[in-house]
Amino acid sequence: MTAPTLPFDDLEKVYEHLATTLxxxxxxxxxxxxxxxxxxxxxxxxxxxxxxxxxxxxxQGATLDQA
Structure with a gap:
């Protein structure tokens, strides 16, 4: 059983809010x-x-971004 995840649209909203905050x-x-x-x-x-x-x-994502 996998844990529920955010819908993609909500994930985009989170990304935008995080980017704006940073x-x-x-x-x-x-x-x-x-x-x-x-x-x-x-x-x-x-x-x-x-x-x-x-x-x-x-x-792992951070490592891939540096490659």
């Missing part, structure tokens, strides 16, 4: 904001394996 922050604060966001979202997920998998997925 653009409004000083660059020096971006990492701290993203860490706080990750912890806030992780707090809402009742399964540590899903949280750890999301961290690994994001790390």
């Amino acid at each position: 653009d409004a922050l000083p660059e020096a604060d971006e990492s701290h904001f993203l860490a706080q966001l990750a912890l806030a979202l992780a707090h809402r997920v009742p399964d540590i394996d899903q949280v750890m998998a999301a961290i690994d997925e994001a790390r």
